[in-house]
Structure formats: C-alpha cells, structure tokens
Amino acid sequence: MKSLALAHWWIRELRACGLREVVVSPGSRSAPLILALESEPKIALYVQPDERSAAFLALGLSRQAGRPVGLVCTSGSAGLNYAPALAEAYQQGVSLLAITADRPLRFVGAYEGQTLWQEEFYAGFIKGRMAVCESNPGNPKEAWALSTQGMPGPVHINMRFEEPLYGGALEQPLEPTLSQALFSRFDFGKTRPLDALKTLDLPARPKVVILAGHMGPQQAQALLPWILEFKKRGGLFWGDVSSQLWPYSSQAQLPDWLWEQTEEKNRPQLLVSMGGSVIPRRWEAYFERFPNQTTVHVDLFGEKGYRFRPDGWCWTGSPAGFFESLPQEMEALNCPAWNAEPGGGWSDVTATAELLRGLPGDSVFHLANSMGVRYVHALQDLLPKGIELWCNRGVSGIDGTLSTAVGQALAQPNKWHVVLMGDLALNYDCNAMLSQPRPNNLGVVVLNNGGGQIFRNLPGPKSRSMDAETYFVAAREGDFEWLARRNAWAYHCVQDLGELRAFLHQSKGIVAGLLEIKTEAQANTEAWAGLLSERRAAWNQAARGRD
Ligand SMILES: Cc1ncc(C[n+]2csc(CCOP(=O)(O)OP(=O)(O)O)c2C)c(N)n1
Numbered sequence: 001m002k003s004l005a006l007a008h009w010w011i012r013e014l015r016a017c018g019l020r021e022v023v024v025s026p027g028s029r030s031a032p033l034i035l036a037l038e039s040e041p042k043i044a045l046y047v048q049p050d051e052r053s054a055a056f057l058a059l060g061l062s063r064q065a066g067r068p069v070g071l072v073c074t075s076g077s078a079g080l081n082y083a084p085a086l087a088e089a090y091q092q093g094v095s096l097l098a099i100t101a102d103r104p105l106r107f108v109g110a111y112e113g114q115t116l117w118q119e120e121f122y123a124g125f126i127k128g129r130m131a132v133c134e135s136n137p138g139n140p141k142e143a144w145a146l147s148t149q150g151m152p153g154p155v156h157i158n159m160r161f162e163e164p165l166y167g168g169a170l171e172q173p174l175e176p177t178l179s180q181a182l183f184s185r186f187d188f189g190k191t192r193p194l195d196a197l198k199t200l201d202l203p204a205r206p207k208v209v210i211l212a213g214h215m216g217p218q219q220a221q222a223l224l225p226w227i228l229e230f231k232k233r234g235g236l237f238w239g240d241v242s243s244q245l246w247p248y249s250s251q252a253q254l255p256d257w258l259w260e261q262t263e264e265k266n267r268p269q270l271l272v273s274m275g276g277s278v279i280p281r282r283w284e285a286y287f288e289r290f291p292n293q294t295t296v297h298v299d300l301f302g303e304k305g306y307r308f309r310p311d312g313w314c315w316t317g318s319p320a321g322f323f324e325s326l327p328q329e330m331e332a333l334n335c336p337a338w339n340a341e342p343g344g345g346w347s348d349v350t351a352t353a354e355l356l357r358g359l360p361g362d363s364v365f366h367l368a369n370s371m372g373v374r375y376v377h378a379l380q381d382l383l384p385k386g387i388e389l390w391c392n393r394g395v396s397g398i399d400g401t402l403s404t405a406v407g408q409a410l411a412q413p414n415k416w417h418v419v420l421m422g423d424l425a426l427n428y429d430c431n432a433m434l435s436q437p438r439p440n441n442l443g444v445v446v447l448n449n450g451g452g453q454i455f456r457n458l459p460g461p462k463s464r465s466m467d468a469e470t471y472f473v474a475a476r477e478g479d480f481e482w483l484a485r486r487n488a489w490a491y492h493c494v495q496d497l498g499e500l501r502a503f504l505h506q507s508k509g510i511v512a513g514l515l516e517i518k519t520e521a522q523a524n525t526e527a528w529a530g531l532l533s534e535r536r537a538a539w540n541q542a543a544r545g546r547d
Contacts, residue, residue, distance in 0.1 A: 003161040006137055007032035008039075009174045010159070013140035014097070015040055019070055021411070023058045023435075025051045027074020029114070030101035031165040034072065043070075046410065048403075050431040051078045055085030056392075056400030057435055058096050060407025063216065063390075068095040068147045068155075075102045076114025079121055079158075084399050086154045090125040091276065091394025092216055095152035097143060098122070102160045105133070119158050125395075127153040133160040139176035197270075197325055200294065205331045206269040208235045211283055212243040214393040215275035220244035223274065226323040234330035236268075240278040241367070241377035242391045250335060252380050254282040256536055258335050268333060270326075271295045277393050279377045298322050342379065343534075346496050347527035348447050349375060351517045352420070354497065355445060356382040358504040360416055366405040367391040368421035369398050370454045371528075372447065376420065378531060398425040402432035402444065409439035416441055418510045423448040424474060426483070433487040443510035444489075449519045451475040456525050473521075484514045493518060 011019075011033065022037055023046040024030070037043055046061070048054035051073050062069040073079055079100035089096050100118055107115045119131050128146045132138040138157065147155040210230060212223070220243065227248055231237050239249035246252075259282065261267065271287050271294055278284060287295055297314045315322060342349050352375040359365060361384035367373040373391050376383070383389075392404055401421050409417035419442070426446045447453075455461045455472035462468055469475040484491030490513025494500040500517065504510075 002167075003032040003134070003163070003165055004035060004167065005174070006132070006134060006159065006161070007036040009137065010099075010132070010140050010157075011036040011040055011043070014070065014144060015042055017141060017144040018067055019043060019097070019144075020067065021046065021058075021061050021065065022070035022072060023048055023054045023061070023407075024071075025049055025054045025073045025078060027078060027101065028165065029075040029103060029161055030072050030099075032161055033099060033101060033159070035166065037072070046407075046435060046437070048431075048435040050434060051081035052084060053400070053403040053429065053431045053435065055082040055096070055098070056088075056403030056429070057407035057410075057432070059085050059089050059092075059094055059392075059400070060404040060409075061411045062089070062094050062096055062407075063092070063404070064408045064411035066218075068097050068144060068152075071096060071098045073100055074114070075100065075118065076116065078114075079118055083122060083125075084396065085403075086122050086156075087125040088392050088394045088396045088400065089154045090127070092214075092392075093151045093153060093218075094216070095147040096154040097147055097157060098126075098154060099157045099159060102158050104160050104162055119156075121158075122154070122156050125154070126156050129156040129158065131158050131160075134162060136177050137174050141176065197296075200270065202269055202327065204327065205234070205329045206327060207267070207331045207333050208270045208272065208326065209268045209333065210235060210237050210272045210274065211278060211287065212237070212239045212245045212249075213273065213275035213278040214240060214242040214391070215244060217244055217388075219275065222319050224248070226319045230323060230326070230330075233326075233328060234332045235326075236333045236335055238278075238283055240275070240280075240283075241373065241380055241389060242277075242279070242393045243275050244389065246377075246380055246383075246389065247385050249380075252377055253280050253532075253535070254286050255335060258333065259286065266333065269294060273297045274299075279374060342527070342531050344527050344530055345523060346519065347523040348449055348453065348517075348519050349379075349524070349527040349531050350497060351447065351494075351500055351519060352376065353379050353382055354500050354504065355420065355510075355517075358509050359384055359387060359418060360509050361386040363416040363418055363509075364388045364390065364408065364412065366401060366408070366417065366419040368401040368419070368425040369393065369396065370422050370425060370452060371457070371524075372420045372422060372425075374454075375528075378535070398422070398428055400429055401425055402429040403435070405442060405444075406432050406435055406439055409442040410437065413439070413441055416443070416510075418443045418445065420445050420447070422446070422453065423450065423476070423480075424452050426480065427476075430483055433483070433489065440512050443512055443515065445510060445515045445517060446480060447517050447519060448479065449521055449524050450477060451521075453521065453524050456521055457528050479518070480514060480516050489513045491516070 021044050058069045103115045130138045239245035299316045342353050405419045451473035461472040493516040495518045
C-alpha cells in the first residue's frame with residue numbers, strides 16, 4: 001500500500017463522518033494528505049503557514065461550527081506548534097483532529113532532519129491518539145467518534161508516510177485497525193452523588209451563591225434556563241464575562257460590603273461553581289473562605305474533576321439533576337448591583353467604554369487575555385445585551401486570540417466579529433493575518449499602550465527596584481501601520497476620544513481592518529485604579545442604604 005492511498009482513504013472516511021473544514025500548513029511530508037484533501041470538493045480548505053496560528057484558527061472554526069475541524073501539517077517541529085491550541089481546545093471541550101505527517105519509523109533517532117518522536121507530542125491534553133502507517137492504517141471513524149463523544153476534544157493522528165509522496169496508486173482496499181490509545185481526563189476522586197447535598201443539613205431556605213466561570217455556549221445554553229429559575233427562587237448568581245452568562249450576573253465584582261460580612265445572617269450556606277476560570281480573584285477567595293463542605297463544583301460533562309481544594313466536592317451530571325435537588329426557595333443575600341460610568345481623561349478605560357457603546361448589538365466580540373478582558377469585565381454593563389462574547393481562558397495566555405477570532409469569523413460570515421487586544425498580544429499572534437481565505441467581517445481593535453499594561457497595573461512588578469518596564473512590561477514603541485500594510489488590511493489610528501468618536505460615527509461602528517488606539521501608560525494605570533475604587537465606593541454606599 002502506498003502513502004497516497006492511505007491519505008485518500010483517511011480523508012474519504014472522515015468526510016463520510018462529517019469532516020467539512022481542514023486547516024493545512026504547507027509541507028512536504030504531508031503532501032499525500034494535501035493531495036487527498038484537494039480532491040474532496042465537500043471539504044473547505046484554509047491555508048495558514050504558521051502552525052501555531054493554524055491550530056488556533058481551527059479552534060475558532062470548530063467552536064463556531066460545532067463539529068470537528070481537521071489540521072494537517074508536515075513532520076518535525078511543525079506539529080509541536082499545535083500544542084498551545086490543542087491544550088486550549090482540550091480545556092474548552094472543542095473537537096479537533098490534528099493530523100501530523102511523519103517519516104517512517106526507521107528514520108527516528110537517526111539524525112534525520114525534521115524527525116522526532118511525534119506520537120507523544122500532546123500527552124495530557126488530548127482525548128486520544130492514533131499511530132498510523134501503511135501496515136497499520138488505524139480507524140478514522142474511531143478518531144471521529146473519540147473527538148465528538150462525551151466532552152468533545154482534540155484527537156491526534158500521527159501518519160507515517162513512505163516515499164513516493166506524490167505518486168502511487170490511489171485506490172487500495174483498506175481495513176480499519178485498532179490503534180487508539182485513549183487518555184482519560186483527570187479524576188480527583190472527589191465526585192459525590194447528589195445525595196451529598198442532603199448531608200449538608202441546609203436550612204429550609206438557604207442562602208445559595210452560584211459562580212459561573214469560562215465556558216462554551218453548549219454548556220451555557222444548557223444552564224441558562226436553570227440559572228434564571230435559580231434567580232427567581234432567590235439565589236445569587238455571579239457570571240464571569242467569559243461565561244456567556246454574564247448578562248444575568250448580579251454583580252461584576254464582589255462588593256467590599258459582602259466581603260466584610262461575618263455575621264451569620266450574611267453568610268452563604270451553599271456555594272456552587274460551574275465552568276472554568278473567573279477574572280475577579282475575590283470571587284474565588286470568597287468561595288475559599290467558607291468550609292469546603294459547603295462548596296460544590298458542578299461539572300456537566302463529568303470529566304474535569306474538582307475545583308476547590310482541599311475538601312470541596314464535585315457533582316457530575318445534567319443541570320436538571322442538580323437544580324431539581326436544590327431547595328425550592330432560597331433566602332437572598334443582600335448584595336446590590338452597581339453601574340459603571342467611567343470618568344477621567346483619555347485612557348484604555350475610556351476608549352474601551354466608548355468602543356463598547358459603539359458595538360453593534362448582534363456582533364461577536366473576542367477578548368484577549370490581559371487587560372482587555374478585565375476592562376470589559378468591569379465595564380460589562382455598557383455592553384449591548386445581545387452580544388456574544390468569547391475569550392480563550394482555558395489555558396491560553398496572550399498567544400492565539402486573533403487566530404481564533406479569524407477562524408470563528410470565517411465560520412460565521414453573516415455576523416460581525418470584533419477583537420479587542422493589547423499590543424503584545426497582537427505582535428505575538430500577528431501571523432493570524434497570513435491565513436487564507438481572509439475574513440471580511442472582522443474588525444481588530446488594538447489598545448497600543450506600549451507593552452504589557454497589566455504589569456504596570458499590578459503592584460508586584462513595581463514593588464521591587466528592578467526595571468519592570470524592561471522585564472515585565474516589555475515596553476515598546478512604534479505603531480501597527482506596517483502590519484496592516486504587510487497584510488493589505490485597512491488601517492486607522494486614533495489618539496484621543498474625539499478621534500475615536502469621529503471614527504466610530506463615520507464608520508457606523510467598527511469596520512473590517514485594524515483600528516489602533518494609542519494611549520499613555522500612566523493615564524491608564526490611574527484610570528484603572530480610579531474605576532475600581534469609584535465603583536467600590538458607589539457599591540458600598542448602595543449596600544449600606546439597604547442595610
Ligand atoms: C503565551 C503567553 N506568554 C506570556 C504571558 C504572560 N503575560 C500575561 S499578560 C502579558 C502582557 C500582555 O500585554 P498586551 O497584550 O499588550 O496587553 P495589556 O497588558 O496591555 O492589556 C504577558 C506577557 C501570557 N499570558 N501568555
């Protein structure tokens with residue numbers, strides 16, 4: 001059997017399973033796969049030469065399409081560059097099929113270029129892997145099923161190809177073989193049956209708090225009716241801006257007032273967390289200060305494990321099962337809402353506020369990690385309620401925001417997509433702009449504050465006498481006009497509120513291309529501190545008024 005036949009068989013079988021999109025990165029060893037894909041009219045091909053960006057692009061495509069998206073790259077370090085996005089996909093529950101082309105086994109460990117032990121590339125953050133070669137063609141249906149069943153996730157298929165890579169017979173009868181190694185998710189052994197709720201000895205009308213962290217739309221949609229019902233029953237709900245449930249959150253931060261309460265009447269009796277990470281540290285700290293027995297993590301897919309250590313517990317199953325077992329009536333915790341209206345001069349904060357006011361209500365908004373997501377979390381009441389919000393907060397840092405957004409915008413051409421990111425995040429992921437085809441429904445907004453503003457806002461880096469601007473902020477000068485030009489993107493730069501307003505007015509919101517917003521570091525630090533303290537003061541006043 002020859003390489004081309006193996007590649008064609010895999011692609012045909014995957015197409016029959018439902019594969020419709022593949023992101024390819026050019027290379028030689030993967031040629032059989034590219035030839036096979038090119039002959040499949042039902043599969044849309046995206047080309048991204050940077051494999052790190054390609055995998056994030058596939059994450060965005062799959063997140064939008066809700067089905068596995070394929071990735072194809074050549075042998076050697078190429079596949080290593082898939083790792084960050086696969087880890088994020090694993091954490092978010094997004095299905096991807098990462099197909100790495102490889103050389104025959106006899107070349108491994110023999111000083112061959114672009115040759116290493118590829119089969120173990122992603123151990124720990126994929127659902128499973130298959131080692132495929134001519135004598136062991138594997139099972140495409142099984143790979144597909146593994147990626148979609150239960151909690152969806154990435155699967156790695158490593159294919160060893162013999163030469164010739166471009167020629168040879170196309171059709172050869174192949175029989176699937178079993179070659180799957182399945183990794184199970186971490187099990188912390190803390191899962192308890194729902195009956196455990198009964199052992200907590202809750203009062204008839206307990207005070208209950210639910211905290212929702214980073215989660216995908218599937219999970220959020222399953223939860224939403226229950227969260228609304230929970231609030232009606234008197235429960236207190238906090239939704240992180242990355243949870244998709246933020247429009248239903250009672251607050252965006254934990255008020256000092258509630259934080260300082262020690263009396264019994266203002267203590268929660270059951271704390272429930274759902275989803276992944278949350279932005280305000282204080283929410284987590286609030287959960288951690290109560291006896292762990294009252295803290296439960298609800299995991300709808302039953303595969304992630306436990307969140308609050310050391311003795312909190314985890315319940316796995318359907319939302320119905322959990323919510324139906326909660327008491328019918330709950331006592332409300334006194335916790336007022338507050339609104340943000342940032343004041344002050346030109347800064348990241350005022351610019352972000354203006355941007356949020358100008359976003360079309362039905363657009364899709366992508367946030368980069370670092371200050372972007374924090375600004376929007378704090379200013380969330382300015383967001384139009386119909387907006388869809390996304391952020392890679394599974395394990396990602398600043399590494400794949402734009403690539404993921406490009407993928408998602410390509411998968412949803414009838415919607416307007418906007419990305420808000422910092423200048424380092426854009427520099428890091430600027431190869432996202434190399435992908436083909438390119439989306440014409442994507443506006444990128446970069447807050448250019450000359451480096452990682454977050455490190456200017458954090459007390460830690462400043463507390464030492466070292467050069468924080470160099471070693472933490474990675475301070476830089478310059479603008480992004482070159483980047484826009486390199487990629488033939490439209491470009492506009494604003495340096496004050498008047499210019500930003502004029503641009504948003506003139507263009508009726510964000511337009512396709514790159515909008516650079518230039519701000520000053522010191523003004524940003526002051527505006528951020530001011531926003532947080534003003535809000536806290538307003539909140540505490542509101543809470544005291546209710547006392
Ligand atoms: C891949 C990765 N490397 C390093 C970091 C550490 N890190 C966190 S925030 C940050 C600076 C981000 O700067 P920028 O994108 O300009 O955003 P700003 O802080 O200005 O909002 C860095 C380097 C990270 N999150 N991810």
